Ligand SMILES: Cc1cc2nc3c(=O)[nH]c(=O)nc-3n(C[C@H](O)[C@H](O)[C@H](O)COP(=O)(O)OP(=O)(O)OC[C@H]3O[C@@H](n4cnc5c(N)ncnc54)[C@H](O)[C@@H]3O)c2cc1C
């Protein structure tokens with residue numbers, strides 16, 4: 001096996017043009033190889049030290065777009081002030097990934113390019129209308145995340161193309177987002193199902209526009225269709241409608257984690273909770289990241305039992 | 317492939333296959349066996365080390381990716397004067413039974429406390445959430461990390 005640490009972006013692209021696969025954190029690539037999913041490629045180029053891939057622009061450009069470098073870690077996204085302010089749904093997603101170690105090592109580029117239907121940043125990015133910037137020695141291009149995923153582990157990006165950054169349009173006023181997932185454990189767990197929502201509210205508090213995307217109910221992350229139905233509805237009614245549409249449109253598999261029926265039902269529940277949390281945030285309420293913990297979706301949550309005491313009742 | 321592995325402030329030049337895991341190289345090439353391999357599959361956290369101060373599961377991290385960066389293992393916590401306060405707190409609280417998870421717990425807790433010197437119990441739980449312990453039931457470990465917090 002050949003392994004090279006890229007010195008510049010151009011260096012990485014040249015190596016990819018001659019057949020090297022990129023490795024960022026390796027939390028999918030190396031773990032997958034060790035589990036026998038797919039052997040490590042013959043040639044790897046490490047991109048995790050490229051400073052150009054590691055920055056976040058929280059909307060300082062003319063168009064106000066938020067630009068997140070491919071090698072930004074989940075830990076950085078989950079704690080970044082601009083992301084929490086502008087696209088809290090993405091911060092919700094990143095803060096649920098694995099453990100603190102997984103979040104420090106795992107990157108957003110690796111998450112979306114790995115193309116797992118259970119990835120936690122996919123639904124918030126799709127709901128936010130994000131685009132992916134890819135580059136190769138042949139040039140660079142921007143494609144909508146909606147056009148990125150073809151199936152489990154498959155993307156529409158060529159093997160010599162590197163994901164450089166994710167671009168998120170700046171949300172307008174009274175607009176916010178949320179991501180929630182159903183999980184059996186609080187950590188080191190992937191989504192049973194999940195949903196991300198971005199909602200804009202009118203002055204009267206009704207929904208002006210909404211987009212919702214679903215995790216782990218199809219071969220790829222899917223967008224809920226027909227959301228013009230919820231325009232003009234108050235949040236509670238909008239959430240119920242979204243739940244119905246989400247369940248109707250999902251086509252999940254049965255596996256050892258959940259049956260298809262259970263997934264189809266629970267994805268509606270997650271979608272309605274994501275819509276409600278996004279509406280509350282859009283109305284100005286602060287709901288701490290991630291919604292799963294602050295609102296108590298899934299296993300135990302703060303305020304539930306432990307707060308600031310040990311099991312023996314000792315206050316810390 | 318020749319790399320310079322910097323562990324606990326000492327540089328070890330090693331010549332290794334690029335697919336070797338960091339935990340394997342630490343244990344078998346350098347001889348630092350404090351880092352444990354429990355699952356060898358990125359699940360249990362026994363292999364946790366710090367890379368430039370952040371926790372990483374060394375069983376599932378390529379050793380060559382650490383070339384020239386700072387790796388800290390459990391052997392790097394104590395100094396000439398003795399155990400680090402966190403290590404002492406683990407012993408005092410009874411957070412160690414068989415001890416197999418302890419190096420990994422200590423490394424995750426060290427990373428947590430350096431970012432957040434006074435964590436709440438909830439924050440300690442999240443900080444240690446990538447580390448499994450089959451003996452203690454976690455309560456004493458959480459107590460140890462909490463009791464050490466104000467003094468670090
Ligand atoms: C214990 C554990 C728990 C996990 N929990 C979760 C979870 O809860 N939610 C979740 O979504 N994921 C989870 N994951 C999966 C993984 O951590 C994430 O998908 C992570 O974001 C992957 O990033 P990485 O940098 O480690 O990717 P890598 O493993 O380095 O790369 C993944 C794939 O993407 C390609 N790639 C990487 N970067 C680029 C790029 N810039 N351009 C083009 N291709 C690229 C690689 O060639 C490879 O095919 C978990 C993994 C582990 C080991």
Ligand code: FES
Pocket residue numbers: 352353354355356357358359360361362363364373374375376
């Ligand atoms: S040995 Fe690395 S996580 Fe278990």
Ligand code: FES
Pocket residue numbers: 411412413414415416417418448449450451452
């Ligand atoms: S003390 Fe035995 S596994 Fe934790």
